[in-house]
Amino acid sequence: MREKNLSLDKLPIGEKCVVKRILSDGRLRRRMMDLGIVYGTEIEAIQSSPSGDPVAYGIRGAVIAIRSEDAKKIIIRM
Amino acid sequence: MGLTNQSTGSAGVPKDIVIESKNDKEKVIAIAGNPNVGKSTVFNSLTGLKQHTGNWPGKTVENAQGEYEHRGVKFRLVDIPGTYSLMANSVEEEVARDFICFGNADAVIVVMDATCIERNLNLVLQILEVTRNVVVCVNLMDEAKRKGIQVDIDELSLQLGVPVVGTSARSGEGLNELMDEVYNISCHGKLTFYVKTDYGEEIESAIKNIQEHISPIIGDKIDTRFLSLRLLDIDEKLRESLSSYIGEDILKNEDALNKIKEELDNIEKSGINKEEIRDVIVLKIVQKAEKIYKQVVKVNNKEYNSRDRKIDKILTSKKTGIPIMILLLMGIFWLTITGANYPSELIASGLFWLQDRLTDMFNYFNAPSWLHGILVLGMYRTLAWVVSVMLPPMAIFFPLFTLLEDVGYLPRVAFNMDKMFKKAHAHGKQALTM
Numbered sequence: 001m002r003e004k005n006l007s008l009d010k011l012p013i014g015e016k017c018v019v020k021r022i023l024s025d026g027r028l029r030r031r032m033m034d035l036g037i038v039y040g041t042e043i044e045a046i047q048s049s050p051s052g053d054p055v056a057y058g059i060r061g062a063v064i065a066i067r068s069e070d071a072k073k074i075i076i077r078m
Numbered sequence: 079m080g081l082t083n084q085s086t087g088s089a090g091v092p093k094d095i096v097i098e099s100k101n102d103k104e105k106v107i108a109i110a111g112n113p114n115v116g117k118s119t120v121f122n123s124l125t126g127l128k129q130h131t132g133n134w135p136g137k138t139v140e141n142a143q144g145e146y147e148h149r150g151v152k153f154r155l156v157d158i159p160g161t162y163s164l165m166a167n168s169v170e171e172e173v174a175r176d177f178i179c180f181g182n183a184d185a186v187i188v189v190m191d192a193t194c195i196e197r198n199l200n201l202v203l204q205i206l207e208v209t210r211n212v213v214v215c216v217n218l219m220d221e222a223k224r225k226g227i228q229v230d231i232d233e234l235s236l237q238l239g240v241p242v243v244g245t246s247a248r249s250g251e252g253l254n255e256l257m258d259e260v261y262n263i264s265c266h267g268k269l270t271f272y273v274k275t276d277y278g279e280e281i282e283s284a285i286k287n288i289q290e291h292i293s294p295i296i297g298d299k300i301d302t303r304f305l306s307l308r309l310l311d312i313d314e315k316l317r318e319s320l321s322s323y324i325g326e327d328i329l330k331n332e333d334a335l336n337k338i339k340e341e342l343d344n345i346e347k348s349g350i351n352k353e354e355i356r357d358v359i360v361l362k363i364v365q366k367a368e369k370i371y372k373q374v375v376k377v378n379n380k381e382y383n384s385r386d387r388k389i390d391k392i393l394t395s396k397k398t399g400i401p402i403m404i405l406l407l408m409g410i411f412w413l414t415i416t417g418a419n420y421p422s423e424l425i426a427s428g429l430f431w432l433q434d435r436l437t438d439m440f441n442y443f444n445a446p447s448w449l450h451g452i453l454v455l456g457m458y459r460t461l462a463w464v465v466s467v468m469l470p471p472m473a474i475f476f477p478l479f480t481l482l483e484d485v486g487y488l489p490r491v492a493f494n495m496d497k498m499f500k501k502a503h504a505h506g507k508q509a510l511t512m
Contacts, residue, residue: 025353027167033360034163036197036367047390050399051497056390060196060368063390065493067500 006078009055009071011045017076018042024073036060037074104152105264108177110205111189112198113160116217119247120189121157124257139173148257151265156183162197164204165360172315178208179300180323184264185211187256192222192229192244195375199367202238206272207363208304212240213259220246226378234374239271274303275362280348281355284310284341291337292328299324309338310345311356393490403494406487410478418470425469429462 011017019041022032036059037043044058054065111117121129125144134141142157158177159170178186188205190198195216206212216229235242241259245252262268276282288306296302300323308316312329321327328334342352350358392398433454440450482488492505499505 030163030165030356030360031167033357033364034165034167034200036200036364038357038361038364041364046387047394048396049394049493049496050396052396053497054493056394056493060371062194062197065496067496 006076007072008043008057008066008074008076009068011043011076011078013045013048013055015078016042016044017078019074020077021075022073023075024070028070028073032070032074035062035064043076104154105184106154106156106182107260107264108156108158108181108183108186109189110158110174110178110186110201111160112162112191112194112201115160115189115191115194115198116247117160117189118157120187120215120217120245120253120256121155123247123250123253125155134173137169137173139169141173146257148261151261153257153260153264156181162201164201164208172319175316176319178205179304180319183209183211185213185260187213187215187260189215189217192216192218193225193227195229195234196367196371199370200363203275203363203366206238206240207274207307208301210240210270210272211263212270212272213256213263214238214240214242215252215256216242216244217247219244219252220249225383228376228378230374230376234370237370237373239273241268241270275366277307277358277362280345280350281307281310281358284345287341288334288337292334295328295331295334296324307359309334310342311352311359390490393487394493399490399494403491406482410475410482413478414471414475417474421470421473422466426462426466429466433458433462 005020006017008017008019019037019039021039022029022037024032041059045055046058046063047056049055049065052068054067055071056063056065109117109121121142121144124146126146128146129142129144131140131142133139139159144155144157146153146155156177158174161168161171161174163171164175164178165171177183186205186209188202190202202212202214214234216231216234219229222229229244231242231244241263243252243256243259245256247253259268263270277285285303285306288309289302292306292309293302296305305320309328317327317329321329342355345355346352393402436454436458437450440454496505
């Protein structure tokens with residue numbers, strides 16, 4: 001299987017991925033981890049907002065909207 | 079010793095609030111939980127009208143307290159701000175953390191959303207790391223059932239080692255049992271059996287060594303295991319809260335400080351740097367939550383979620399999202415404005431009829447015309463106008479708005495509007511204030 005490393009904002013709607021790394025630090029990093037986004041977490045891009053940003057992601061049974069500037073800092077594997 | 083934080087009554091230490099209201103017979107119960115899990119419904123159903131609100135000392139965060147009686151014991155319920163974590167990412171979380179760590183509550187109720195157990199477990203586990211006196215309330219059981227989500231309450235209780243009660247606070251279901259468990263823990267010292275998270279060899283040995291060192295200083299004011307862990311990863315705010323609670327700054331104690339440094343060095347030698355300690359702590363909790371979730375929750379009906387998603391798609395898609403939002407909000411305004419006309423007229427005619435009778439009365443007593451002018455034409459007439467114009471729109475608008483909130487439309491509005499508001503350096507949530 002071919003593996004691609006992308007940032008979360010590139011994940012097409014309807015697709016699933018697994019988190020590899022969080023690049024942000026400080027509060028944002030903690031916030032992401034508190035929402036259950038850690039190494040190995042499965043994330044699904046569910047729905048984009050009318051303007052395309054933010055996007056709603058399915059994370060551990062919850063739907064969470066993340067702005068693209070923050071999603072850029074989450075590295076994923078599809 | 080000069081004036082310490084303690085003797086001057088430092089701001090920001092939540093225990094102040096409790097002490098002022100606490101007497102020996104009253105039990106103080108904190109009620110915590112993620113945002114939007116029905117925490118306030120539980121709070122309201124338990125306390126009814128016996129509540130008062132204010133702010134946490136020195137913080138612009140609302141503090142609500144209420145009272146209830148169960149089996150002849152008075153309980154004071156303190157509503158902790160809704161948070162996802164105790165790691166203090168925001169003022170709300172700071173308040174929540176300080177109260178749970180230092181507030182000396184007799185028990186903590188943690189409210190969970192039965193439809194979102196895994197994410198909610200994060201906070202539950204974090205609180206269990208701090209205190210053993212916890213009752214978990216799995217709320218929205220009715221909604222979970224509707225969505226085909228099965229939560230094994232007994233298994234969850236077994237996994238966590240604390241009492242767990244399933245409730246549907248809106249219909250009042252399970253609340254009596256919840257009060258029983260709170261009573262058992264706070265009045266009878268019922269034992270709980272939570273097994274603390276294992277953070278791995280390196281961190282565990284550091285915790286143990288620091289714990290031995292600080293126990294004589296701290297005594298039993300606070301869980302020393304939790305404190306030792308946090309001392310490895312301490313921030314300025316926690317240090318402030320801690321020193322005002324304990325009465326001295328533990329980081330000024332050179333012995334303790336050296337010990338912490340030594341342990342940090344040891345951990346670093348084993349390949350975990352200082353930044354990564356925090357990650358390990360969070361990761362272990364998240365993994366534990368995942369493990370418990372898998373043993374406790376079964377999802378039977380996957381269809382329901384897909385129906386929810388379809389509705390969401392319509393409400394937030396590019397083509398239909400914004401038009402529906404505008405129509406819906408306009409509809410509400412239209413209902414408010416035209417709908418309010420009829421009751422407004424009714425109230426106005428009633429109140430002005432009363433004004434005429436008042437005038438008759440003043441005439442009957444031969445009251446001077448200036449008195450009639452001030453009281454009837456001035457005060458009464460203004461009041462009548464304000465009531466008849468303002469009351470009906472408010473009585474229509476706020477229930478409608480609450481309805482939108484209850485069906486969960488407001489977060490979708492925030493989602494739709496976020497980009498626009500971001501340009502104004504705000505965020506989508508603020509659309510709701512407008």
